[in-house]
Amino acid sequence: xxxxxxxxxxxxxxxxxxxxxxxxxxxxxxxxxxxxxxxxxxxxxxxxxxxxxxxxxxxxxxxxxxxxxxxxxxxxxxxxxxxxxxxxxxxxxxxxxxxxxxxxxxxxxxxxxxxxxxxxxxxxxxxxxxxxxxxxxxxxxxxxxxxxxxxxxxxxxxxxxxxxxxxxxxxxxxxxxxxxxxxxxxxxxxxxxxxxxxxxxxxxxxxxxxxxxxxxxxxxxxxxxxxxxxxxxxxxxxxxxxxxxxxxxxxxxxxxxxxxxxxxxxxxxxxxxxxxxxxxxxxxxxxxxxxxxxxxxxxxxxxxxxxxxxxxxxxxxxxxxxxxxxxxxxxxxxxxxxxxxxxxxxxxxxxxxxxxxxxxxx
Amino acid sequence: xxxxxxxxxxxxxxxxxxxxxxxxxxxxxxxxxxxxxxxxxxxxxxxxxxxxxxxxxxxxxxxxxxxxxxxxxxxxxxxxxxxxxxxxxxxxxxxxxxxxxxxxxxxxxxxxxxxxxxxxxxxxxxxxxxxxxxxxxxxxxxxxxxxxxxxxxxxxxxxxxxxxxxxxxxxxxxxxxxxxxxxxxxxxxxxxxxxxxxxxxxxxxxxxxxxxxxxxxxxxxxxxxxxxxxxxxxxxxxxxxxxxxxxxxxxxxxxxxxxxxxxxxxxxxxxxxxxxxxxxxxxxxxxxxxxxxxxxxxxxxxxxxxxxxxxxxxxxxxxxxxxxxxxxxxxxxxxxxxxxxxxxxxxxxxxxxxxxxxxxxx
Numbered sequence: 011x012x013x014x015x016x017x018x019x020x021x022x023x024x025x026x027x028x029x030x031x032x033x034x035x036x037x038x039x040x041x042x043x044x045x046x047x048x049x050x051x052x053x054x055x056x057x058x059x060x061x062x063x064x065x066x067x068x069x070x071x072x073x074x075x076x077x078x079x080x081x082x083x084x085x086x087x088x089x090x091x092x093x094x095x096x097x098x099x100x101x102x103x104x105x106x107x108x109x110x111x112x113x114x115x116x117x118x119x120x121x122x123x124x125x126x127x128x129x130x131x132x133x134x135x136x137x138x139x140x141x142x143x144x145x146x147x148x149x150x151x152x153x154x155x156x157x158x159x160x161x162x163x164x165x166x167x168x169x170x171x172x173x174x175x176x177x178x179x180x181x182x183x184x185x186x187x188x189x190x191x192x193x194x195x196x197x198x199x200x201x202x203x204x205x206x207x208x209x210x211x212x213x214x215x216x217x218x219x220x221x222x223x224x225x226x227x228x229x230x231x232x233x234x235x236x237x238x239x240x241x242x243x244x245x246x247x248x249x250x251x252x253x254x255x256x257x258x259x260x261x262x263x264x265x266x267x268x269x270x271x272x273x274x275x276x277x278x279x280x281x282x283x284x285x286x287x288x289x290x291x292x293x294x295x296x297x298x299x300x301x302x303x304x305x306x307x308x309x310x311x312x313x314x315x316x317x318x319x320x321x322x323x324x325x326x327x328x329x330x331x332x333x334x335x336x337x338x339x340x341x342x343x344x345x346x347x348x349x350x351x352x353x354x355x356x357x358x359x360x361x362x363x364x365x366x367x368x369x370x371x372x
Numbered sequence: 373x374x375x376x377x378x379x380x381x382x383x384x385x386x387x388x389x390x391x392x393x394x395x396x397x398x399x400x401x402x403x404x405x406x407x408x409x410x411x412x413x414x415x416x417x418x419x420x421x422x423x424x425x426x427x428x429x430x431x432x433x434x435x436x437x438x439x440x441x442x443x444x445x446x447x448x449x450x451x452x453x454x455x456x457x458x459x460x461x462x463x464x465x466x467x468x469x470x471x472x473x474x475x476x477x478x479x480x481x482x483x484x485x486x487x488x489x490x491x492x493x494x495x496x497x498x499x500x501x502x503x504x505x506x507x508x509x510x511x512x513x514x515x516x517x518x519x520x521x522x523x524x525x526x527x528x529x530x531x532x533x534x535x536x537x538x539x540x541x542x543x544x545x546x547x548x549x550x551x552x553x554x555x556x557x558x559x560x561x562x563x564x565x566x567x568x569x570x571x572x573x574x575x576x577x578x579x580x581x582x583x584x585x586x587x588x589x590x591x592x593x594x595x596x597x598x599x600x601x602x603x604x605x606x607x608x609x610x611x612x613x614x615x616x617x618x619x620x621x622x623x624x625x626x627x628x629x630x631x632x633x634x635x636x637x638x639x640x641x642x643x644x645x646x647x648x649x650x651x652x653x654x655x656x657x658x659x660x661x662x663x664x665x666x667x668x669x670x671x672x673x674x675x676x677x678x679x680x681x682x683x684x685x686x687x688x689x690x691x692x693x694x695x696x697x698x699x700x701x702x703x704x705x706x707x708x709x710x711x712x713x714x715x716x717x718x719x720x721x722x723x724x725x726x727x728x729x730x731x732x733x734x
Contacts, residue, residue, distance in 0.1 A: 173531035182552045192549035
């Protein structure tokens with residue numbers, strides 16, 4: 011895939027919301043902005059990580075904040091390009107390509123807007139292979155890329171430039187700026203050379219999202235019919251096994267914005283009311299799924315909720331009482347099962363008192 | 373006064389804590405750092421605002437955070453000069469002189485450290501004529517100086533550069549950075565030309581603090597003996613009337629760190645236990661003094677608490693149950709009684725449902 015056309019954005023949004031495991035931000039407004047940008051500038055050029063020059067300058071760009079806020083505090087139309095321009099002004103050099111923080115709804119679309127406006131390519135890949143709530147959980151950070159120089163802009167054009175060598179410190183600083191700016195901002199961060207990109211990015215997730223989105227669209231309908239096509243798509247991918255782990259009705263959902271994250275829980279009950287409920291723990295993303303006391307899937311593996319009747323993935327900020335849903339779990343890319351990655355993304359990093367067991371062994 | 377020697381720092385700390393009206397940060401560690409800097413580089417050059425070239429570049433520098441934190445999260449020895457250097461690197465130009473945010477304990481001493489290390493002068497004056505809790509309350513901001521480019525550093529050298537045209541927005545951003553960095557940071561902000569400095573600074577407060585500190589030192593002893601010398605010092609100054617408004621014992625004091633400020637109240641009871649108590653409202657500084665329902669002094673006038681036996685001023689973060697104290701009130705400089713200033717520093721700006729009445733009319 012060399013180009014992304016406007017007509018592919020709906021599939022990209024659909025597929026990337028699936029991979030976002032509840033987070034990543036609502037894609038609706040970013041999709042409209044991306045459509046407008048492509049109409050103005052033409053299709054987005056996509057480049058494979060291995061085709062990026064080793065000495066090229068790549069920066070990752072996306073939204074930071076509590077996804078709930080993305081439903082109300084809409085990005086301004088030029089927020090993305092303004093952020094990239096402010097980043098270039100700050101470092102005194104032009105950027106050669108942009109990459110995603112995470113494959114996730116809004117955050118899959120924002121880099122496209124930045125790229126097309128500047129006439130530079132977007133990288134086919136991302137920094138998580140899913141969505142995760144904190145900056146140090148990105149593959150770039152795990153692979154040792156420094157988070158700064160980084161620049162963030164809010165909807166009104168107010169800016170903040172960060173300098174630190176620790177992504178954990180950066181996460182505190184950028185998160186507090188997001189909160190001070192109303193809950194959601196756009197950031198350009200983790201600048202890296204092409205060589206660094208190649209050893210840190212989760213490759214191919216942009217084109218995979220479009221393929222996944224097409225599968226979801228073409229098999230739109232009750233979840234039973236979706237499972238086989240989904241399994242086939244994931245089988246050929248960098249992801250692990252795809253399992254349907256639960257079906258039922260949301261009987262409880264509560265999140266609060268705490269420290270700039272959406273934090274809370276959801277409970278899903280079997281359609282027949284028999285057997286044990288599925289309990290989900292949420293920090294922006296769906297992190298842990300338990301049926302009774304038994305863990306059925308946990309971060310960094312993907313937990314995905316889709317509408318039972320249509321197979322449309324549902325972001326955590328849109329999940330609500332009464333939703334009839336199916337819950338999928340998908341093994342994460344191997345990168346996130348390494349010792350280095352699990353040091354920052356294992357269940358304990360989120361306060362859950364349990365070890366990570368890969369989905370396939372559960 | 374053309375120079376500040378190490379021997380004058382104790383008087384400066386004493387006088388500026390008096391003018392700080394409870395805030396401004398504890399001066400002990402900044403005084404030690406300033407002594408060391410003067411020992412290394414020689415006395416600090418002081419320049420009067422009117423002697424600054426109109427096209428000179430001046431920046432204000434100081435600590436931002438909750439003063440309580442300044443007792444525990446100590447500044448690193450090179451935090452001040454590192455902040456100024458980071459500011460110069462950010463704007464790509466050297467600074468010609470530095471000024472204080474506020475005359476107040478630590479924040480009177482920090483600019484001296486920055487100045488002497490760079491071999492540039494410090495301005496005789498400050499941006500408040502006292503201490504006040506928020507950036508938009510500075511005379512620089514009231515006179516229309518933009519808050520940014522501004523750069524802040526924490527004790528560990530992590531940096532943040534801010535860009536906004538609104539000091540209210542800047543205050544939110546810098547405060548949230550201070551909180552994220554542990555509660556106290558050093559900032560260089562409100563850069564201005566010499567011409568802008570002349571129309572916005574509260575002049576002469578650095579030399580006045582030293583004179584005031586000397587008066588406090590030479591008249592150290594029970595408050596009754598201090599009142600007359602104090603009145604004489606203030607009579608020749610830009611400040612209004614100096615009144616002794618209460619004497620007694622602290623019977624209650626409670627502050628919490630809320631949103632990066634120390635917020636709370638203190639109650640002082642007459643020594644004889646008769647009559648009504650004095651109630652003080654605190655937001656970093658002592659803002660409102662009431663005896664029963666009657667307002668006896670309010671912001672922007674100065675409310676100052678001193679130790680009853682020695683006349684030593686007591687910062688809010690050090691005030692505690694059982695302290696025997698005297699409470700002074702001093703009319704603020706005329707600048708702060710203007711309509712423009714009262715728009716941001718009147719009692720209502722702090723949530724008190726009352727109009728400002730100058731001390732002399734109470």
